[in-house]
Amino acid sequence: xxxxxxxxxxxxxxxxxxxxxxxxxxxxxxxxxxxxxxxxxxxxxxxxxxxxxxxxxxxxxxxxxxxxxxxxxxxxxxxxxxxxxxxxxxxxxxxxxxxxxxxxxxxxxxxxxxxxxxxxxxxxxxxxxxxxxxxxxxxxxxxxxxxxxxxxxxxxxxxxxxxxxxxxxxxxxxxxxxxxxxxxxxxxxxxxxxxxxxxxxxxxxxxxxxxxxxxxxxxxxxxxxxxxxxxxxxxxxxxxxxxxxxxxxxxxxxxxxxxxxxxxxxxxxxxxxxxxxxxxxxxxxxxxxxxxxxxxxxxxxxxxxxxxxxxxxxxxxxxxxxxxxxxxxxxxxxxxxxxxxxxxxxxxxxxxxxxxxxxxxxxxxxxxxxxxxxxxxxxxxxxxxxxxxxxxxxxxxxxxxxxxxxxxxxxxxxxxxxxxxxxxxxxxxxxxxxxxxxxxxxxxxxxxxxxxx
Numbered sequence: 507x508x509x510x511x512x513x514x515x516x517x518x519x520x521x522x523x524x525x526x527x528x529x530x531x532x533x534x535x536x537x538x539x540x541x542x543x544x545x546x547x548x549x550x551x552x553x554x555x556x557x558x559x560x561x562x563x564x565x566x567x568x569x570x571x572x573x574x575x576x577x578x579x580x581x582x583x584x585x586x587x588x589x590x591x592x593x594x595x596x597x598x599x600x601x602x603x604x605x606x607x608x609x610x611x612x613x614x615x616x617x618x619x620x621x622x623x624x625x626x627x628x629x630x631x632x633x634x635x636x637x638x639x640x641x642x643x644x645x646x647x648x649x650x651x652x653x654x655x656x657x658x659x660x661x662x663x664x665x666x667x668x669x670x671x672x673x674x675x676x677x678x679x680x681x682x683x684x685x686x687x688x689x690x691x692x693x694x695x696x697x698x699x700x701x702x703x704x705x706x707x708x709x710x711x712x713x714x715x716x717x718x719x720x721x722x723x724x725x726x727x728x729x730x731x732x733x734x735x736x737x738x739x740x741x742x743x744x745x746x747x748x749x750x751x752x753x754x755x756x757x758x759x760x761x762x763x764x765x766x767x768x769x770x771x772x773x774x775x776x777x778x779x780x781x782x783x784x785x786x787x788x789x790x791x792x793x794x795x796x797x798x799x800x801x802x803x804x805x806x807x808x809x810x811x812x813x814x815x816x817x818x819x820x821x822x823x824x825x826x827x828x829x830x831x832x833x834x835x836x837x838x839x840x841x842x843x844x845x846x847x848x849x850x851x852x853x854x855x856x857x858x859x860x861x862x863x864x865x866x867x868x869x870x871x872x873x874x875x876x877x878x879x880x881x882x883x884x885x886x887x888x889x890x891x892x893x894x895x896x897x898x899x900x901x902x903x904x905x906x907x908x909x910x911x912x913x914x915x916x917x918x919x920x921x922x923x924x925x926x927x928x929x930x931x932x933x934x935x936x937x938x939x940x941x942x943x944x945x946x947x948x949x950x951x952x953x954x955x956x957x958x959x
Contacts, residue, residue, distance in 0.1 A: 584610040585641075585699040594681035599640040599674035599688075607671060610699035612637035615677045622673070624693035629785040629849050630873075630957060631675065631687065634752055638676040638684070641694055646672045666691055678955070687957030733757065734798045737817050737832060745811035746836035748863050753784055754833025757817050765827020770794075770802035770818045773828035777816070778848060785849035786838040786864075788814055802828075806841060813840045837863045854924045867922050867929075872898075882948075884937060886920065886929070890951040891937040902956055903949035905936055911947035913938045 582588035585608035590596050596609065612621055615637035619625060622639075631637065645666050666672070673692040678684030736743075737757045741750045767773035771794070778789050792804040795812075800821050806814035814835035818828045839853045839861040852869040854862045867886040872878030882893035892899045894907040917930040917938055927946075930938040937948040 584608075585697070587640075595638045595676055595684070596640065598676060598681045598684065598686065599638075600646070601640045601642060601674065605643055605646075606640050607643040608639070608641040608694075608697060608699070610639050612639060615675070618675065621698050622692065622694060622696075623698075624695040625673075625689070626692075627781070627783040628687070628689070629783055630685075631677065632753075632783060632785055633677060635677050636679050640674040641692075641697070642672040642674070645690075664690065667693075669693060669695055675957075677957075683955060685955040685957050686953075733819070734796070734801055736796045736803065737801060740815050740817065740832050740834040743812055743815055744834060744836055746813065747840055748837050749865070751835050751837050753787065753835045756834065757832035765820075765822060765825055765829055766818075767828055768826075770797075770804075770820075770828045773818050773830070774804055774816060777830050782848040784833065786847040786851050787816075787833070787835055787849075788841045788845045789848050791842050791845040792816065806835075806845075808840065808842050837865065839863050852924055854922045854929075857921045857923075862922060867920075869924065884929075884948060885954075886922075886937070887931065888954060889931075889937075890954045890956065891948040892951060893939075893946065893948050899949075899951070902951045902953055904952060905947070905949040907949060908947035909944075911938060911945045913940060913945055 584590070587596070587601075587603045587606035587609045590609045591603050596602065596606065601609075610621070612618065613636060614634045615631045616633055618628065618631045618637065618639075645664070670691045670693050673689045673694070675687045675689070676684040677687065740756055744750060765773065766776040774792060778787065778792075782789075788806045792806050792814075794802060795805040795815070796803040801817065801819050803815055803817045805812045805816075815833070816830060817832035819831050820826070820828045822829050838847055838851055841847070843853070843861065850870060851864055853864065854867045854869070856862050867884075869882055869884040872881035872883055878898055880894070880896045881898050884891040884893070892903065892907065894900075894903075895909070897906060900906060913930050914932055914935075916935075917932050920929040920931060922929045927939040927941045930940060932938075934950075936950050939946045939948060
């Protein structure tokens with residue numbers, strides 16, 4: 507290769523590598539959970555060709571497409587809103603074929619960063635439940651989306667930056683009960699209706715596979731690098747009292763995030779830091795339980811029983827360093843109570859003082875970016891209640907928070923306690939927290955699936 511051509515190639519890669527590398531990372535998601543790519547030594551020309559092919563494929567995978575390479579569909583396909591004309595989910599988002607820019611389904615809501623790689627972290631979407639996404643064409647007034655401001659207040663004026671749109675995401679298959687989440691000013695750069703690794707067959711529109719273009723074949727590696735046996739079946743290694751939580755995934759596929767640290771321990775510390783998107787993991791208290799030349803696993807043990815496991819590796823296509831490759835965990839109620847959580851959730855106890863699963867009852871602070879940080883959300887028995895001293899949630903309740911209340915005669919004791927308070931509820935009515943000196947009334951939400959607006 508001539509010096510002139512080498513210089514030209516280096517300049518081309520330098521000018522294009524940054525943008526397209528983030529596109530490659532976006533395809534893999536916020537935590538890579540796919541097996542390592544097999545590697546072999548290539549000559550200088552082969553390396554250059556491979557890099558160019560990889561950049562082209564990643565950019566192609568992220569471009570919203572409406573037809574295959576070989577055929578043009580006779581009817582609209584996602585993300586064309588016309589593919590969902592008359593869909594009740596479109597109406598639930600307050601959208602129509604005319605007001606929507608893009609509409610598509612997600613097989614799992616937690617894949618939202620694969621479909622919208624520039625979107626901010628939203629832990630409320632970190633579930634395996636199907637998702638339905640509407641990207642609005644123009645800025646939407648919140649009142650149109652079912653969120654009128656509280657009485658006597660108005661929504662602050664706002665505007666959208668170029669390439670930013672309001673987005674509605676429904677979590678759940680039933681339009682009537684799906685959790686409604688509205689996000690304003692979302693950067694939709696790199697939007698992909700379908701991404702590698704997701705199941706397009708879940709689409710209710712025309713053949714979803716029509717919008718996934720075929721990729722050139724890539725020659726497999728001749729020297730596979732098998733992972734140690736202990737990285738398999740992570741959920742089976744846990745010793746949960748209850749069910750394994752819907753957090754993370756097994757080790758499979760290809761590592762796709764930037765390295766988090768020069769060592770496995772440093773990468774784990776970085777991963778468990780303030781930007782962690784998983785709700786909820788222990789923010790500390792991990793011990794190394796396995797180590798290999800390219801792999802390491804750390805476990806959170808309580809009484810000698812494994813309650814959470816995180817696997818890391820330094821096998822990555824994005825430079826030296828360690829990345830997270832697999833996560834499985836028990837319910838947060840089974841973690842060491844002395845260790846804080848990555849996403850704060852209050853754990854309740856039963857009449858014996860035993861900690862209760864967050865699937866049964868949990869409470870947490872409202873999201874600050876919605877102006878709900880003065881609110882405590884309590885989820886119990888399929889209902890949602892608010893501790894709301896400032897009335898921020900009055901639009902979703904028929905009563906209001908009362909700091910000095912009396913427990914009604916028809917209230918039922920739940921048997922659960924938190925912070926010295928016992929929970930009572932009225933069937934179809936409000937919750938009452940008895941602090942052994944005074945009682946608070948927490949109003950019940952008229953929408954148990956309310957999301958962050």
